[in-house]
Amino acid sequence: MTQVAPAAQYAPRLIDAPSSMPSSVLAGSREGMAEVVTTLAGAVASARSVRRDGPIPHGLPGEVLAAATDTLGPPAVPADGIGADAALRRIATMLTEYGLDLSDPRAAAHLQPPPLSVAVAADALASAGNASLDTYDSGPSAIVVERWLVRSLAGLARLGEQADGVLTPGGSMSNLLGLLLARDAAALNRGRDVRRDGVTALPHPVVFCSELAHFSVHRACAALGLGERAVRPIAVDERHRMRPDALADALDELDVDQTPVAIIATAGTTDFGSVDPLPQLAEVAAEHAVWLHVDAAYGFGTLFSQRLADRLAGIELADSITLDLHKLGWQPAAASALLVGDATAFRSLDRTVEYLNPADDADAGYDGLLGRSLQTTRRPDAVKVAATLLAHGREGLGRMVDVCHDLAVHAERRIATESDLELVAPAELTTVVFRYRGGRRDELDRINGDLRRRLLESGQALIGRTTVRGQVCVKFTLLNPTATTDDIDELIDRVLLAGRASAARTEEGAA
């Protein structure tokens, strides 16, 4: 039998512990928030003393990682703490010295923007409140902010009154969730229930997407039990857009025992920024009664721009949309959402959990957003996005999109004038893909790979890389709205210099 210790044994600790802790250790208290601001100011001052020139630390990865590791001390939980001030100063210095500086105009590798100050400040406020979205009593104001944001984004996409949505930890997760809803809807339309019976209820599933769709679509198919073999890649045209005629043919060719689960269109392919022809794809989807998901993880932000929004015409016809504002939206990750045209799409996620949202609580209005997500505890990522929309408005964000697009067009034009460079894909949104061609033809793949690593090692430029039609290319992903055309010219000059150095080394190796 379990022995119950007498209460007196615990009494001294129960009395002593609270009095030794000032309320300022808790960020959400009035004193704590002041403490956050003071500690942060000290950390920022320390970080400012770090001398850095360039978007990425100078050196080879092994050297950089080893030096950064040393700054933290032995990898063990220290017996005694050094205090918030010293800890924050150490971390801030280390992050600055060995991290990325995305605000440097020479950072142009990935869909990873320099975040806006207002978003970072709002994110700190959200963290201090530590609300969760699952139930009313986990954070009523956070629920209001997310609902407001979802409605605002649905309005931007011109979805109808029935639209709904949810914030997720990233574009990959939004695609997963979109495909999950599509899978379950496809089953329900055939009188089957995947939630209850598993994926065997859905025979021979097929998911259509362009051959340039993001790899997270394939991964989602694997995770959802559809299998990667379910993915049917559809050919693209010369502008890297899915061909509606090829999609229609593929649908017509399905056997009777196959189940079309979804068509995944991409609005902003990762490398090229190309947007699939949404109105035509929506027509094919409607004709075949198949769910249309638009992966607008990259491209959604163009809706802020009066000049570029037309490129996403037809997005309002989607059954579901992935959008990432931690790409073309200048948010710190994560700020992704899945929107749906019809809120009933979420029915397969619906849950009643006794300790969270029992029916009588829910009936009395004490419900949250548990039924929109695979997560239970969920960060209020909507707070930073809402603050950004309020601070900058559509106009302000639209101008940022336009600037980045203009920079990409400038890069494209300059690349076209350089005899040692070959433009591989023009600027559709804010990326440009090109290739150094100044060396031996049979060594160009190696030279392009090497020149990028050279730039990374120098710490002076951070550019991207991809492979197009079997050839290694380099890529600019331009997301810095404070960069200028001079910055782009400097980046291109550095690519040319690094390319020449790589080509020379190849020649030396061959000699």
Ligand SMILES: Cc1ncc(COP(=O)(O)O)c(C=O)c1O
């Ligand atoms: C088109 C597209 N979809 C989805 C994703 C995945 O987004 P995340 O990295 O937020 O998971 C990306 C990432 O670059 C993307 O470009």
